[in-house]
Amino acid sequence: MITGTHNGHTWHFSTIGGVKRVNIDTANDLVHLKDLDPKLWTALSCPINGLEIDPKTLALIDTDNDGQIKVPEVIDAVNWMVSVLKDPGDLLLQNEHFPISAINDATEEGRTLLESAKVILRTLGKTHEQTLTVEETGDTKKIFATTLFNGDGIISEDATTDATLVQLMKEIMQHAGSVTDRGGKEGISTDILNAFFEQCQQYVAWQAKRENAPDTITPLGAHTDAAYNNYLAIKAKVDDLFIRCRLAAFDPASAAVLNLQTERVAQITTRDLSAAMDEIATYPLARIEAGRSLPLTTGINPAWEAQMHTFRQLTASKLFPGKDSITEQEWNGLAAVFAPYAVWLAEKGGNKAEPLGLDRVREILAGDGKERLAALIAEDNATAQEANNIIMVNKLVRYYRDLYKLIRNFVTFFDFYTPGSKAIFQAGTLYIDQRSCDLCIKVSDIARHNALAAFSGMYLLYCDCTSKATNEKMTIVAALTNGDVDNLVVGRNALFFDRQGNDWDATIMKIVENPISIRQAFFSPYRKAVNFIETNVNKMAASQDEKVVANMNTNIESLPAKAEESKEKKAPAPPFDVGKFVGIFAAIGLALGAIGTALASVVGGFMKLTWWKMPLAIAGLLLVISGPAMVIAYLKLRKRNLAPILDANGWAINANVVINIYFGKTLTQLAELPDGSRVNINDPFTKKKQPIWPAVFLFSVMAGVALYLLIKHKILNIHF
Structure with missing residues (x-):
C-alpha cells in the first residue's frame, strides 16, 4: 500500500x-x-x-x-x-x-x-x-x-368543495385535457386553464361574426349549414352534367357517346339493380342534351335522387322558387351565395369549446371561474x-x-476486483459449454463495439438474448477467460441469468477470437494441424466421391451403346510400355529414399543421445512447435484490458482495467464435480478394452529400452 x-x-x-x-x-x-x-x-x-x-x-x-x-x-x-x-x-x-x-x-x-x-x-x-x-x-x-396542495402547480377536484368550480374543472379536463399531479390525481395546470379559456374566447368571437352579418354569412338561415354540405356533395356531379351538355352543343354527334351507353346498362340488367347503385351512381346525373338545364324533379339518375331532393328542399325552393330546373348560370351563381359562409367556416376557432354549446361557453366567460381556479393553483404553488x-x-x-x-x-473499480463481488457493469452470468462466464456486459451500441472490441485482447462472445417471460430482447458481450474454444461457434445456444435471477435464451451472434490461456496456446498448433489435415482429407474424399459418382453415371448412360459395340470385335489394348514409366518410378524411389534417410538420421541421432537427454530433446521439439504461440498468448494475456469494451458502452475509462491470467480464471468458472462425489466408471456405452494389447505395447517399450542400454554398455566396454 x-x-x-x-x-x-x-x-x-x-x-x-x-x-x-x-x-x-x-x-x-x-x-x-x-x-x-x-x-x-x-x-x-x-x-x-x-x-x-x-x-x-x-x-x-x-x-x-x-x-x-x-x-x-x-x-x-x-x-x-x-x-x-x-x-x-x-x-x-x-x-x-x-x-x-x-x-x-x-x-x-x-x-x-x-x-x-x-x-x-x-x-x-x-x-x-x-x-x-x-x-x-x-x-x-x-x-x-391526502394533501390538497402538493406544490406542483396542479389542482384536482379535491382542491375545492364548490360545486360550480368542480363542474368547471371537469369540463376543462374533458375538453382541454388534464395532467397527473404528484398525488397521482388528474387535474389542471395554469397552461391548461389559460388554453381552455382562450378556446372559449375564440369560439364566441367566431360565432359573433355570423350573428353580426346573418344575411350574408347564413343566406338560408338555420338551414345554411345543411344546404352548404348538400351543395358540396352534388357539385362535382352537376358540373359534370353541364360540361357534357356543352360538349353535345359543340358536337351534336357526340351526344350519344356522352349519354349512358346501352352496353353498360345491359351488363347490370341481369343483376339485382338495388345492389348495383354504386355502379349506377357513376352514370351521368341526367340525360345529356345540348343547352339542357339541371332537372330538379324528374329525369334524375336514381342513385342521386335523394340528394337532389334535399337540394330542392333546402336551396332551390328558397333561391329559385317554383322552378323545376335551373340553368347552368343559375347553378354557378350558388358559389357566390355560399362564399361568405365558406370563408366563415375556414376561420372557425375554439373547436375544443364548441361541444359545450354557445350558451354554456358564454356563461363560463361571464363568470369568475377562471380567477378562482387560478387562485387555487397559486395556493398550490405556494407550497x-x-x-x-x-x-x-x-x-x-x-x-x-x-x-x-x-x-x-x-473512482476505484473496487467491486470488480473484489472476489465475490460484481461491478455495476456486470449484467449477469452466461452458461455455455460446461462453464459460466461472470464478465457479461450489456451492449448499448453494437457499431462502437465492432470498432473497439478487438483492442481489448479478450476472447468475446456476443449474444442476442430473449426473455420469454417479458418478451424483452438485449445484446450482451461475454468475456471467455478460461477453458477451451473447440465447440464455440456462431449460432450456438446458451442460457443467461441476469442479476435479478431471471433467465434469458442466448444465441452467439459474433465471436472475437483472442488467446484464452497458455494451455490453450500450447495445443493450438496441433489443433490447427489436425484441422488442416481433416479439412484436406475431407476435400480429397469428397472429390474422389464425386469422381466415382460421375464415372458411374457415365457408365450407366453409355450402356446401350456398349451393348451394340459388343457385337463388333474390340480392338486389342495397347501393350504396357515399361520405358514410359521408368522415370516416374525412379522419382518416387528417390523421394521415398530421401524421406527414409531423413527419418533414419533423426531416429539415429535421437538413439545416440544419452538416456537423460531424450526427454529434453522431446521437450525441445514441443517448445519449437508450441513455444511461439505460448509466448504470443502470454504477452496478450498480460495486456487484456476491459477499458475498450466499457468505452464502447459510453464510459470514459481513465486507467487500464487489466484482466491478467490469474484474475481471468476467476471470471470464467469451469465445471467441476462437487467434493465427495462418487463416480461410476462403468460406462455401458464405452468400447470394451482388450488388456492384452496395452500389456504387449508396454512390454515392447521396456524391451526396447533394455536392449538400447545393453548396446550402449557394450560400446562403452562396460561389463557386468
Whole structure:
C-alpha cells in the first residue's frame, strides 16, 4: 500500500489490476474526495442506463440531464451528502434503511430535511418509526394522496368543495385535457386553464361574426349549414352534367357517346339493380342534351335522387322558387351565395369549446371561474418549497443507499476486483459449454463495439438474448477467460441469468477470437494441424466421391451403346510400355529414399543421445512447435484490458482495467464435480478394452529400452 498527503489528508493507494488505485474507505476520504486529482480516478464518465444500480438514483446525480455521470457531478453529490449527514462515514454502510437521526440538524438545510422526513413518516402512518426506505420516499402518490396542495402547480377536484368550480374543472379536463399531479390525481395546470379559456374566447368571437352579418354569412338561415354540405356533395356531379351538355352543343354527334351507353346498362340488367347503385351512381346525373338545364324533379339518375331532393328542399325552393330546373348560370351563381359562409367556416376557432354549446361557453366567460381556479393553483404553488423538500428526502435516502456503490465502481473499480463481488457493469452470468462466464456486459451500441472490441485482447462472445417471460430482447458481450474454444461457434445456444435471477435464451451472434490461456496456446498448433489435415482429407474424399459418382453415371448412360459395340470385335489394348514409366518410378524411389534417410538420421541421432537427454530433446521439439504461440498468448494475456469494451458502452475509462491470467480464471468458472462425489466408471456405452494389447505395447517399450542400454554398455566396454 502506498500513502500520500494532499491538502492535509493522507490518501492510501493499493495496486489493483496492475494500477495504483485510491482507497475510499473512511469518512475523511469522502470529505476530501473533491481534492483528489481526477487523473487518479479510474473512470471519468459513465452512462446512467444499462448498469446494475438504480437508474433513478443515477438520474438525480446527472444534474445536467445529458445521460452521463461525470466527475464533477459525483463530487457534488458527495459534498451534498457530507453537508447533510452528521457522520459521512454512514455512506460506507450502503444501508437500505435510512435513520432520520443521521440528518445533520445543525444546519438550516438539515433541519428542513429532518422536518420533511417526519412529515413523510406521518403521511405514511409511521409516526412511531424513525427510518425510511427508497420505496417509501419514492412513492410520491402515496405521500401526497391526502394533501390538497402538493406544490406542483396542479389542482384536482379535491382542491375545492364548490360545486360550480368542480363542474368547471371537469369540463376543462374533458375538453382541454388534464395532467397527473404528484398525488397521482388528474387535474389542471395554469397552461391548461389559460388554453381552455382562450378556446372559449375564440369560439364566441367566431360565432359573433355570423350573428353580426346573418344575411350574408347564413343566406338560408338555420338551414345554411345543411344546404352548404348538400351543395358540396352534388357539385362535382352537376358540373359534370353541364360540361357534357356543352360538349353535345359543340358536337351534336357526340351526344350519344356522352349519354349512358346501352352496353353498360345491359351488363347490370341481369343483376339485382338495388345492389348495383354504386355502379349506377357513376352514370351521368341526367340525360345529356345540348343547352339542357339541371332537372330538379324528374329525369334524375336514381342513385342521386335523394340528394337532389334535399337540394330542392333546402336551396332551390328558397333561391329559385317554383322552378323545376335551373340553368347552368343559375347553378354557378350558388358559389357566390355560399362564399361568405365558406370563408366563415375556414376561420372557425375554439373547436375544443364548441361541444359545450354557445350558451354554456358564454356563461363560463361571464363568470369568475377562471380567477378562482387560478387562485387555487397559486395556493398550490405556494407550497412548492415544502413539497420539494419532501422530494429532496427521497434524494437523500437514495444517495445514502447507492452513492458509495457508485464511488466503488467509478473512482476505484473496487467491486470488480473484489472476489465475490460484481461491478455495476456486470449484467449477469452466461452458461455455455460446461462453464459460466461472470464478465457479461450489456451492449448499448453494437457499431462502437465492432470498432473497439478487438483492442481489448479478450476472447468475446456476443449474444442476442430473449426473455420469454417479458418478451424483452438485449445484446450482451461475454468475456471467455478460461477453458477451451473447440465447440464455440456462431449460432450456438446458451442460457443467461441476469442479476435479478431471471433467465434469458442466448444465441452467439459474433465471436472475437483472442488467446484464452497458455494451455490453450500450447495445443493450438496441433489443433490447427489436425484441422488442416481433416479439412484436406475431407476435400480429397469428397472429390474422389464425386469422381466415382460421375464415372458411374457415365457408365450407366453409355450402356446401350456398349451393348451394340459388343457385337463388333474390340480392338486389342495397347501393350504396357515399361520405358514410359521408368522415370516416374525412379522419382518416387528417390523421394521415398530421401524421406527414409531423413527419418533414419533423426531416429539415429535421437538413439545416440544419452538416456537423460531424450526427454529434453522431446521437450525441445514441443517448445519449437508450441513455444511461439505460448509466448504470443502470454504477452496478450498480460495486456487484456476491459477499458475498450466499457468505452464502447459510453464510459470514459481513465486507467487500464487489466484482466491478467490469474484474475481471468476467476471470471470464467469451469465445471467441476462437487467434493465427495462418487463416480461410476462403468460406462455401458464405452468400447470394451482388450488388456492384452496395452500389456504387449508396454512390454515392447521396456524391451526396447533394455536392449538400447545393453548396446550402449557394450560400446562403452562396460561389463557386468
